[in-house]
Amino acid sequence: MAENIQHQDVVPDSCLGKRLDQTIAQMFPDYSRSRLKDWILDGSVAVNGEVITKARVKMAGGETITLNAELETEVHHEAQAIELNIVYEDEDILVINKPAGLVVHPGAGNHDGTVLNALLHHCPGQELLPRAGIVHRLDKDTTGLMVVAKTIAAQTNLVEALQAREITREYEAIANGIMTAGGIVDEPIGRHSTKRTAMAVTISGRPSVTHYRVMEKYRLHTRLRLRLETGRTHQIRVHMSFIGHPLVGDPVYGGRPRPPKAASGEFLDELRGFKRQALHATMLSLYHPINGELMTWHAEIPEDMVIMNAALKEDLRLNPVEEF
Structure with missing residues (x-):
């Protein structure tokens, strides 16, 4: 509420x-x-x-x-023994690799079973911090790296670093359509005018900047590497949809299956069976909020996206394209 x-x-x-x-x-x-x-x-x-x-x-x-x-409304959240994939931890910060399906913060329809509940169990002192030390979020079905503060000082400094665009976050994604070159999407994002839970590019939105480059081209899809300058809700998903290349599997922003001609049954099954946005936070780099040391972490691409990329490569091998 x-x-x-x-x-x-x-x-x-x-x-x-x-x-x-x-x-x-x-x-x-x-x-x-x-x-x-x-x-x-x-x-x-x-x-x-x-x-x-x-x-x-x-x-x-x-x-x-x-x-x-x-x-x-202030709500008491319960500590729950939910396993976290911790890639780094010290007395000030915690970096986790979030799986698909795990909500970051309790909300409507997800009152528990979240990253926040897991943090309260893993670090009992987290309840003293705003949002249990959570500095930024990933969508429920987006995988990858998140940093969490364990002290007020660390949280304050990390939030300020985010605002100053001093934290680097890079993502891997699979988009619909053939993208010939990388670029920048610099379009403001705000709440959708009619869909309460969706975001949209809107003139009244907040400044939002996404950089992207092409990593691999398939017959009718593109593997991308993206870097955020800002961190708006659903930013990559909204920006890619806005330029006509919604992410594969995105249930909100138009990522429905778009199979190329003459695709095999196996490939069609793989494409139609991919039920989440193909988006993974693969790299996180920041200056430690207390000692100032530059730190960088990488998270391997999750299995479902590895399988999807392999299926796209196989489809291209079976149906070679002379040039893009």
Whole structure:
């Protein structure tokens, strides 16, 4: 459950020289400092009509602050003994390789059995952190690497690094259609106008940038490597669909099976049986939030995508194309 919160007020002269997060903590004392800072970072706070996502911006006094956010009802989440594929852990951070089918955070229809519930069991102190230390999310059926903070300091620094685009996240994907070259999709993403759970490219959305390059071309599909500059909900899925190349298996953004002509029965079965978006977070690189060390992790492509790529290669071998 979530309640929409809307406030607008003028910054008092007593806040001259104070940071934005300190200022709104004084102006809106009903909300915790951590919650208010999260709202700044996710774009819910505007100063004189301009969305500001940096908590350290200094105030001069007299500015109009607008707060338009969703207040999630605080819910106690249960620790559950759910196995996590941990690829790295120290006293400050945890990096996991998430499988398909595992939801990151409890929500409508998924009240438990999530990464968050697993974290509460693995690290009992996580309940003291906002969202149990979760810094960014992967969709339920997207696989791959996620970093989780284990301390408030680590979480604060990681969130700021994400906002500053200092964390590198690269993905492997299989898209419908033949893509001749890589490129950039720089299109704003916001909530879909009619589909409540979907996102869309919309002029009123938040800035969103996806880089992609072609790794391999098949008869009617393309294997891609993608890098996020921003991290909007469903960003890669929305951007690839927007340019006419939805991801194979994507049930929301048009990734229905598109078999090439004269495809074998085995290949058709494989294509039709792929029931999730073919998307995997394969590389994560960041500066450690406490000691500043540059760290990079890689996660091998999951078996279902390996099998799909092999099927696409075999289809091309049986039906060679002279040139793309």
